[in-house]
Structure formats: C-alpha cells, structure tokens
Amino acid sequence: MEKTQEKGGIMSIIVQKFGGSSVADAECIKRVANRVVETKRKGHQVVTVVSAMGDSTDHLIDLAKQVSKNPSVREMDMLLSTGEQVSISLLAMAIHALGEPVVSLTGPQAGIKTDGVFSKARIMDITSSRLEKELDEGKIVIVAGFQGITIDNDITTLGRGGSDTTAVALAAALKADICEIYTDVDGVYTTDPRLVKNAKKLSTITYDEMLELASLGAQVLQPRSVEFGKIHKVKIHVRSSFNHEEGTIVQEVSDMENDIVVSGVAFDKKSVRFTVYDVPDRPGVAKDIFKTLADRSINVDMIVQISREGSLNDITFTLDRDQMEEALKVMKEVIVNIGAKDVTCDDDVAKVSIVGAGMITNFGVAADMFDALAEEKINIELISTSEIKISVLVRKDQCEKAVRKLIEKFDLAEESIQSIE
Incomplete structure (x- = not known):
C-alpha cells in the first residue's frame, strides 16, 4: 500500500467517515457539510468517506430481488455501489455551496484496489496519488465508502459496514493523524446503549x-476496519455526528493502563448453530467440512466436537444467519462426501460474550460469568474462549436477560441496571 511522503510544515490530515444515518436526508447532508468545512477551516486537510443515504442500500437490494430471484453477485456490486455515489455528489455540492473547494471520488477513482470476491471484497492496495494531488490543491476530498475495483476493472463492494474499512485504509495510506468514525452513538459502550x-x-x-x-x-x-487500524497503527476516534462531544479512542494501550478486567458485553441474535451428526472419526474430515465452507466464503465461529461411541463424532459450529441457506446447501453436499449421517441448523440461539484485555492476567473471570448466568437459570449450550474473550451460546429469548446480568456482574453500568427496551 502506497504511503504519502512526510512533508515538512504541511497541515495535518484528518479522515472522517459518516454513516448512512448521518447522511440520511438533505438536512443531514448539510449538517455533515458544515462539520467537514469546520474541520478544514481549523487548518486541516480533510478526506471524508460517506456511506449510502439511510436505508438506500436495502432499497436497492429489494429492487434487485424484484427483477431476479438469484441476481449475479457481480451485478449486485455494480448496483449497490451507486448508493455511495449519490451521497458523495450531494455532499460535495453542499460543501461547494459553503464556499470550499471540493471534489468527490468513487472508490476506484480514489485508487482503492480490491481482490475479486464480490460482495465481500478485501482492500489489497491503495494508490493514493490522486488523493494527494487533490489535497495539495487545497480541496476537501469526498470518497465513496464500501467500494473498490479489481485488477480486471470490476466494481466490488466490501460488505456491510465497509465504509469503516475504506476510511481506516485511506487514513493508513495517507498517514493521517486520526480517523474519525461518526455514527449515531457517541462512542463505544460497555454494551449497546440503545438496549441498556x-x-x-x-x-x-x-x-x-x-x-x-x-x-x-x-x-x-x-x-x-479495526484490523487495518491495528496493522497500520491508525488512531480511530468513534464519535457522534450529532454533537461535538469526545467519543472513544481505539488505539494500543500499555499493559500498565490495562487495569479493567472486562471492558464490554457483546451479543449477537443472528447466530445459527449447525450440528453434523455421526461424522467418521478419521484424519481430514474436519478439514473437508470447514475448507468447503471457507471456499464458499462462509465464516464459521464457535466450533465444538463431541466424541461418540463407534468412532463417530458430532461436530457443532455457528455462523451468521445471513449465510444460513447457503451453508445448509453446502453441508448437505458435504455430509454425503464424508459419510456423515445428517446435518441440522437452529436459528433460535444467541451468542453472548464478555471481552477484556485484563482477562489475561485475572483468574476466575469465566467462573464469574458462568455463576452469573446460573443465577438467572440460563443454560449454556456452547462455549468458546480466547485470551480476551469468553462467548456462550444461549436460547435467543434469554439473550437480553444474560446481557443485563453480565453488565451487573462486572460493574459495567453507570448506575443501577435499567430494563432493556
């Protein structure tokens, strides 16, 4: 990935990203324009990344389904990339009306090169010469998030939330001082503040x-986007587009500063549990299952193998509900090839997790978590751990109760726990 050269005396570079809710209508776009211009007039060079307006991406998906039951992934990327082009041009017009020089660029025009995986492309390189040229001419640069171009000149999209990745990747390529991610919440919370x-x-x-x-x-x-930030040491500031309060800084923190055992509770009601029954206990079978899923770009999360009598195993794993139908189709083929008996899926589950870098050096965190869930009579169906995370699978109707209890257990609320809406 190309990097801008250090230039003595030049203004600092700030990359700002505004999501769909921040540019949902004309008034929102004007508000964003004022904020971008305000940053420029403080003496910074500004690159702004925007998402499609409001729910426009969902509307485009619905439109595609009306004309085709199984639209081509290439054509879907061609279609969905237009949403961001509407946003960048309107924002550029609003900034121009405020008297500032500005130019809008699509992802390909901004030099964003991706691999060829349509709908889930990964940024491979950024040629930043066009961006540097526009910045050096004193312009605010508006870039369409969520998109790039392949070596074969095909338009690709980066998946849901891809504008975050666009912004952080641009910040890395330009050696920006900070990447500001503007959203409808004013920072990162111990759990979703719209629920607790x-x-x-x-x-x-x-x-x-x-x-x-x-x-x-x-x-x-x-x-x-967080991976990009970590690899390239990009300081990320998550903050609200509706106020000027300080948000949350995502950056490396020294071990001495890491005195919080559990930082947050995450939950996902879109998890689906797959179980493959009577899998032959022989080398390479697990590889056949998970490589086949990976080849179809299906991401697997929690994995558990249970040994049974007669050299047979049951293998259980979880994945995102959006990939359930494709995964079920794949697994029905796989069980025939490996000689397994059957495969089932269950989408009436939720994943609840606690996360904290302090868990590495503090004992008994898992016991505290399981004790808290037991107090609420919440049954744990699967467990997955890493150095800084413990995840459990529970029934979906117990998810919110589990989150409330864990927030209370690890003292992650401002005051007494309020009900989840």
Whole structure:
C-alpha cells in the first residue's frame, strides 16, 4: 500500500467517515457539510468517506430481488455501489455551496484496489496519488465508502459496514493523524446503549478488544476496519455526528493502563448453530467440512466436537444467519462426501460474550460469568474462549436477560441496571 511522503510544515490530515444515518436526508447532508468545512477551516486537510443515504442500500437490494430471484453477485456490486455515489455528489455540492473547494471520488477513482470476491471484497492496495494531488490543491476530498475495483476493472463492494474499512485504509495510506468514525452513538459502550440505557461509555479501548467486540456483534465498527487500524497503527476516534462531544479512542494501550478486567458485553441474535451428526472419526474430515465452507466464503465461529461411541463424532459450529441457506446447501453436499449421517441448523440461539484485555492476567473471570448466568437459570449450550474473550451460546429469548446480568456482574453500568427496551 502506497504511503504519502512526510512533508515538512504541511497541515495535518484528518479522515472522517459518516454513516448512512448521518447522511440520511438533505438536512443531514448539510449538517455533515458544515462539520467537514469546520474541520478544514481549523487548518486541516480533510478526506471524508460517506456511506449510502439511510436505508438506500436495502432499497436497492429489494429492487434487485424484484427483477431476479438469484441476481449475479457481480451485478449486485455494480448496483449497490451507486448508493455511495449519490451521497458523495450531494455532499460535495453542499460543501461547494459553503464556499470550499471540493471534489468527490468513487472508490476506484480514489485508487482503492480490491481482490475479486464480490460482495465481500478485501482492500489489497491503495494508490493514493490522486488523493494527494487533490489535497495539495487545497480541496476537501469526498470518497465513496464500501467500494473498490479489481485488477480486471470490476466494481466490488466490501460488505456491510465497509465504509469503516475504506476510511481506516485511506487514513493508513495517507498517514493521517486520526480517523474519525461518526455514527449515531457517541462512542463505544460497555454494551449497546440503545438496549441498556445506562451502559458506560469507554474513553479508550484497545484494538484487540474492539476487534473482539466488533466481530461478536457490536455494530460500532466493521471488524476489518479495526484490523487495518491495528496493522497500520491508525488512531480511530468513534464519535457522534450529532454533537461535538469526545467519543472513544481505539488505539494500543500499555499493559500498565490495562487495569479493567472486562471492558464490554457483546451479543449477537443472528447466530445459527449447525450440528453434523455421526461424522467418521478419521484424519481430514474436519478439514473437508470447514475448507468447503471457507471456499464458499462462509465464516464459521464457535466450533465444538463431541466424541461418540463407534468412532463417530458430532461436530457443532455457528455462523451468521445471513449465510444460513447457503451453508445448509453446502453441508448437505458435504455430509454425503464424508459419510456423515445428517446435518441440522437452529436459528433460535444467541451468542453472548464478555471481552477484556485484563482477562489475561485475572483468574476466575469465566467462573464469574458462568455463576452469573446460573443465577438467572440460563443454560449454556456452547462455549468458546480466547485470551480476551469468553462467548456462550444461549436460547435467543434469554439473550437480553444474560446481557443485563453480565453488565451487573462486572460493574459495567453507570448506575443501577435499567430494563432493556
């Protein structure tokens, strides 16, 4: 990935990203324009990444389904990329009306190169020369998030939340001083504040903690954007587009500063549990299952194998509900190839997780978590752990009760727990 050269005396570079709710209508776009111009007039060079307006991406998906039951993934990317083009042009017009020089660029025009996986493309490189040229001419640069271009000049999209990744990747390529992610909440909380009103806002969080929370269902940042931030040491500031309050800084934190055992509770009601029954106990069978899923770009999360009599195993794993139908189709083929008996899926489950870098050096966190759930008579169906995360699978109707109890157990609320709406 190309990087801008250090230039003595140049203004600092700030990359700002505004999500769909921040540019949902004309008034919102004008408000964003004022904020971008305000940043420029403070003496910064500004690159702004925007998502499609409001629910426009969902409307485009619905439109595609009206004309085709199984639309081509390539054509879907071509269609969905237009949503961001509407946003960037309107925002550029609003900024121009405020008297500032500005230019809007699509992802390909901004030099964003991706692999060829349609609908879930990964950024492979950014050629930043066009961006640098426009910035050097004193312009505010507006870039369409969520999109890029392949080596074969096909338009690709980066998946849900891909504008976050666009912004952080651009910040890395330009060696920006900070990447500001503007959203409809004013930071990262110990759990979703739209569900638990008195969840604590965190002033800082490590990349690893944020990556775990993002991958476990917290919808503040796309996981890939956090990976980019960690690899390229991009300071990320998550804050509200509706006020000027300080939000949450995502960056590396020293061990001495890491005195919080559990930083947050994440939950995901879109988990689906698959179980493959009577899997032959021989080398390579697990590889056949999970490589086949990976080849279809299906991500698997929690995995448990249970040994049974007669050299047979049951293998259980979880994945996202959006991939359930495709995964079930794949697994019906796989069980024939490996000689397994059957496969079932259950979408009446939810994943609840606690995350905290302090868990590495503190004993008994898992016991505390399981004790809290037992007090509420919540049955644990699967368990998955890492150094800074413990996840459990529970019945979906017990998810909210589990979150409330864990917030209370680990003292992650501002005051007394309020009911989840």
